[in-house]
Amino acid sequence: MRPLRPSYFVSRTRGALRACGRAWRAGGAAGLGQAVVEAAYWRFHPRVRRWAAEMPRQRELDEAFDREFGVDTAGEVPLSDIGLPAGEVRRGHGLYRPVWAPLLREALDRLPIDFARFTFVDYGSGKGKALLLASDYPFAEIVGVEFARPLHEAAVRNVERYSSPRQKCRAIRSVCMDARAFDPPEGPLVCFFFNPFDEATLAATLERVRGSVRRRPRDAFIVYVNARSVAEQGRVFRRPYLRRVAAEPLYLVCGVAG
Numbered sequence: 231m232r233p234l235r236p237s238y239f240v241s242r243t244r245g246a247l248r249a250c251g252r253a254w255r256a257g258g259a260a261g262l263g264q265a266v267v268e269a270a271y272w273r274f275h276p277r278v279r280r281w282a283a284e285m286p287r288q289r290e291l292d293e294a295f296d297r298e299f300g301v302d303t304a305g306e307v308p309l310s311d312i313g314l315p316a317g318e319v320r321r322g323h324g325l326y327r328p329v330w331a332p333l334l335r336e337a338l339d340r341l342p343i344d345f346a347r348f349t350f351v352d353y354g355s356g357k358g359k360a361l362l363l364a365s366d367y368p369f370a371e372i373v374g375v376e377f378a379r380p381l382h383e384a385a386v387r388n389v390e391r392y393s394s395p396r397q398k399c400r401a402i403r404s405v406c407m408d409a410r411a412f413d414p415p416e417g418p419l420v421c422f423f424f425n426p427f428d429e430a431t432l433a434a435t436l437e438r439v440r441g442s443v444r445r446r447p448r449d450a451f452i453v454y455v456n457a458r459s460v461a462e463q464g465r466v467f468r469r470p471y472l473r474r475v476a477a478e479p480l481y482l483v484c485g486v487a488g
């Protein structure tokens with residue numbers, strides 16, 4: 231490995247100082263403090279380091295999946311590169327990246343349900359990786375909700391191309407809209423979230439699911455996956471109408487009471 235040049239450290243230090251200046255101007259001392267805490271989390275926290283170390287292996291699995299099934303789901307797409315306004319980029323955590331298959335399967339296996347009665351909804355479905363993986367389970371229907379049109383269109387193509395001997399559900403569709411405005415289908419629900427939004431958007435979406443279950447009582451579950459730690463947004467799930475079914479470091483499964 232080549233040694234880093236002094237100019238590298240100068241430019242990193244300049245970048246950090248500029249970020250501190252922006253945080254100070256936007257939020258004063260509190261804003262600066264928060265920016266420092268966040269920067270330290272992303273740089274030093276063991277859970278972030280574990281996640282970063284695991285990324286290359288998962289990326290290889292994603293690419294192998296794409297080659298095997300002739301689809302295009304692997305890799306990351308910055309939302310700012312596909313024409314989304316800055317506010318939506320921020321609300322949407324800035325990036326498309328596919329769910330890690332073993333994590334999704336592990337979480338779905340914790341659902342105490344007869345899959346054939348349930349519709350799987352992926353909130354923030356991107357290029358549709360979770361839709362394809364979920365179709366190995368005998369869900370009645372699978373729906374993806376994605377607000378970025380280029381990603382939604384990629385999901386439609388992927389769903390058309392995907393065919394696996396393990397596949398048990400072929401009723402799969404992607405809708406292009408903001409998850410906050412999506413009214414879930416009327417039957418029993420599995421609502422899946424692969425860390426797609428900021429807390430406010432997540433809370434608004436959970437409230438919408440709850441409202442739907444209240445109006446039309448039925449079985450409904452939330453599955454939340456976060457490949458670093460569910461603790462990042464854990465407080466959003468502390469709601470009186472959510473009952474824990476499984477709580478693991480990287481996923482949560484909750485039942486929704488109407």
Ligand SMILES: C[S@@+](CC[C@H](N)C(=O)[O-])C[C@H]1O[C@@H](n2cnc3c(N)ncnc32)[C@H](O)[C@@H]1O
Nearest residue numbers: 322328329354355356359360377408409424426
């Ligand atoms: C981390 S990716 C997850 C992709 C997919 N769920 C999977 O597991 O493979 C999150 C996706 O959520 C989408 N997203 C973010 N905010 C959204 C919103 N308010 N409504 C719909 N989609 C949104 C992003 O465009 C991105 O594609």
